[in-house]
Every structure is written in structure tokens, then in C-alpha cells.
Amino acid sequence: MSANIYNGGIIGAKATNRSGVWGVGDQGMTTPTLTLEYLVIAGGGSGGANPGGRAAGGGGAGGYLEATTTTLDLGIAYTITVGAGGSGTAPGASGNNSVLASFTATAGGVGARVSGGVWVAAATGGSGGGGGFGAGTGQQTGAAGTTGQGNAGGNGETTTGTAGGGGGGAGSTGSNQSSGTIGGNGGLGRTSTITGTVVGRAGGGGAAGVTAGTATSGGGAGTNSTTGTGTNGGANTGGGGGGGGNNGGNGGSGLVVLRVPTGFIATFSAGVTSTTDTSSVPGFTIYTITATSTASETVTFT
Secondary structure, three states: OOOOOEOOOOOOOEOOOOOOOOOOHHHOOOOOEEEEEEEEEOOOOOOOOOOOOOOOOOOOOOOEEEEEEEEEEOOOEEEEEOOOOOOOOOOOOOOOOEEEOOEEEOOOOOOOEEEOOEEEOOOOOOOOOOOOOOOOOOOOOOOOOOOOOOOOOOOOOOOOOOEOOOOOOOOOOOOOOEOOOEOOOOOOOEEEOOOOOOEEEOOOOOOOEOEOOOOOOOOOOOOOOOOOEOOOOOOOOOOOOOOOOOEOOOOOOOEEEEEEEOOOOEEEOOOEEEEEEOOOOOOEEEEEEEEEOOOOOEEEEO
């Protein structure tokens, strides 16, 4: 008959044939945790560029993630990244992801654009970029957004080459062009009260057109000039840039906000730019992270 062998007097922790290195679970202990609220927004896509024309699509907003009950372990260094917006310099570019621990907000997609004299389709993203001119090429179709983070871009037109589709926003799909000359409006953003006030963010960029598309919640408006530049998305809103002529508008940079119960502290690595607010929401400390210098920055809770 085999005998039970117990570890040197630690009650309830039974030895096994494993390595002899006891985990927390073996000792009947639990890792201390913290329940917090977060908002993570990726960088927005730029508006497309259509040098000499007015049919570029608006940029899609950066992916939008918000939760009110998330549990993280204390004492663990979690990755934190704020994604930059896409550059609107012709032909344009998608944004960059934002990250908190295992949660990744997907970059906004660039609007349809002309590159090397050829129309290039809008890019998918957190929210998708708006379509451009697509006479027989399909480039007029707005790109898809990411489920749970954003919406698709609107469609451009196929005949005159003078109106693009609006970029998708976190709150709604970008608008299609209308009448062959009116650029689509950017999709609506979403509002949050995580900082103690109501703020709208992650709106899609408006498209270029004879009449340019408009935008809200940090999205940039399109241009009605064949040599003009779309309006930039707002800093730290994740808004999409406006569709342009010679250049699109830049996508807005992303954002991470943490709402932590009073008594807990968030400590950031050296490359994190943040502010701390202990007064706007009673019982909570609000950490607003507006930039990270590398993709390997961290936050640790104690």
C-alpha cells in the first residue's frame, strides 16, 4: 500500500511527483487582484489622398474598447500602448493599435486613395476607411470594421470621381456619397463618462467631394479642393482623418484611460506620458495615458 507523503509540515499542501516548486494554488493562496474600469482607443486611420481630385475616402476611427468591471492581478507589469494616428501624407496610412494587458484596440483603416496613379481600396480596421472612386474597379466600397470595436466605412461613387465615402466611426457606419458630388460624412463616435465628464471620441473622417463630408467626435472633415488637405483627426480621440486632394488628414492618436478605486496605485514605465486625477470622480483615481514611446511600456498596479 502506498503511503501519503506530505510537504514539511505545511498543512493541506500534499506533495506530488512534480518538481518540488510550490505554486500559489498548491498552498491554498490566491493572487491579490484589482477590479478597475478602462477605455482603450486605437489610433485613427488617415483620410485617403487623391491628388488633383476630390473622391478620396475618409479615415476609419480607431477601435474602441470600454469595460466597467475588469480584474487584473496586482504586482504584474502589464503592457500598455497608445497607438499613433495614420499619416495623411499621400497616399495615406492606417493608424496603430492601442493595448492594455490582453486587450487590443485595432487601428483605424485608411480611406480609399490614389497611389502611383492607381486607386487603392480602403483598409479594414477598428472602423473601416471610406470608399473612393470605383468605376468598374470596386474601389468605391467602404471597408469593414472590427466587431465590437467599430463600423464600416461608407461607399464612394462610380461615375464622376468627385465624392468619396465617409470613414466608419465607433458609433455608426460612415455615410455613402450622394448625388455624385457630396462626400459622405464620417460615422458617429461614442461617448464615455469614465473621466467624470461626457466626452465623444472615435468619430470617422469625412470624405472629399465637391461638397466635403463632415465629421464629429474627433473625426476630421474632408476637403472640397483638388489640391487641399483633409482635416486631421483630434489628438487622443482616435478620430479618422478627412479625405483629401493632395494629402489626407492625419488620423487622431489613440488613448488609454484607467479608473482605479482609491487606495490602489498605477505605476508606469519611463516611456509613458500620463496624468493623474484624484478629484473628478469621488472614490476613484483617473489615469489618462496620452502617449507611449515604445511598444514595450508597462503599467503595474499595487
